[in-house]
Amino acid sequence: MSNSTVMDSKTAWGGNNVSPYGASYGKLMMWFFLISDALTFTGFLSAYGFYRHYYSSIWPTAENVFTHFPFMHGNHPLLYVALMTFILIMSSVTMVLAVEAGHRMDKKGVTFWLGLTLIGGAIFLGSQAWEWYHFIHGTELGAIELGKGYYTLPDGTVESTKGIIARWTDDSKQVLLLPWREIAGDVTSPYLQLTGQELTEALAAGKEIYGANLTHNEYGHPLFGDFFFFITGFHGTHVFSGVVINFIVFVNVIMGTYQKRGHYEMVEKVGLYWHFVDLVWVFVFTFFYLV
Amino acid sequence: MEHSHDHHTPEPYKYAVHHSEEDGKKARRVIWNMFWVLLAITTVEVTLGLIWKNIGVSWGAVKMTFIVLTIAKAYYIVAYYMHLKHEVKAFKNTIIVPFVLFALYLLYHIITEGVYSEMMEKWLY
Structure with a gap:
């Protein structure tokens, strides 16, 4: 970038006004905050990965859980999450365009692109609320x-059924599917089936579950529900605070605060946070929904 | 700067918060190119997730492809949208090195210490 600006001493590092990083104090601190935040998410996702593989034979497959699409009937695995991902990437693009407009002191451009970023963030939050609603209410x-x-499993091992989730094959409720897979982790191997006398006994000892909360989960292991609520909830909290911060900066842009200050660095700083939120979603999308 | 005692005068504190119309055009072209790259990777991921059972590839290979594509996506976001690629070298290292080290440390413990949870389950329940 060609033209640089000598910044006011309040945002500069101490020590002869020299920044060893060629960046302001605020921007660098935002980066350091993002590192620590990234490690929190790394912790969440590695813990998820650990339990996902530890219980791989009874872990639900995300594409069998998130199959709904608003105003559409039938099975649309992953389609809605893919759309949410697209919305968040798009809002990242509008954010970086707002930063670019700020570099040219183009107040109108910053207002326009930051406004679109706000809308993208709001749509994403709405989508997440919709998905939580469906997950909590279940089928x-x-x-x-x-x-x-x-x-007794096909390979001869005997397993306790306590707490295991069995699903119906269809509305007739004649066949229950036990989630054990013939080969642990192989999502293509068929489930064990319960019918007749076995089915009656299983129903007498078991309990009907609809939807998911922190202790029960219709779709499979309760930990899947716990991780879903904690990871997407923690990410959603970030999106929400991002939207709030973007809104405050948006109001400042309209009031001309940054035009008067002579630079739009604040847009760049909140932009970093917003991209980080998008970045986390990229990982959540892969590790929670795809694999 | 007049208080500087260094024999070489340090650069005055400055930061690139402005660029010209010309640079802006270039920056916007990069932004949109990166958008298409990110969209393409996401499309490949979703398509692969839907069709992998029908094209005769192993789940392991699909999983690895997902992870590689995710890291590629993360690289493009951090390098271009968060602009880290164009920061000074010390800045880049300060951000990347601690994170990667801690993340690998975390993964190492998850993988190696993971065996204990199986033992715990057998002893406690």
């Missing part, structure tokens, strides 16, 4: 949380 069919009992 019409529900599932059965099995009680005490033992089942």
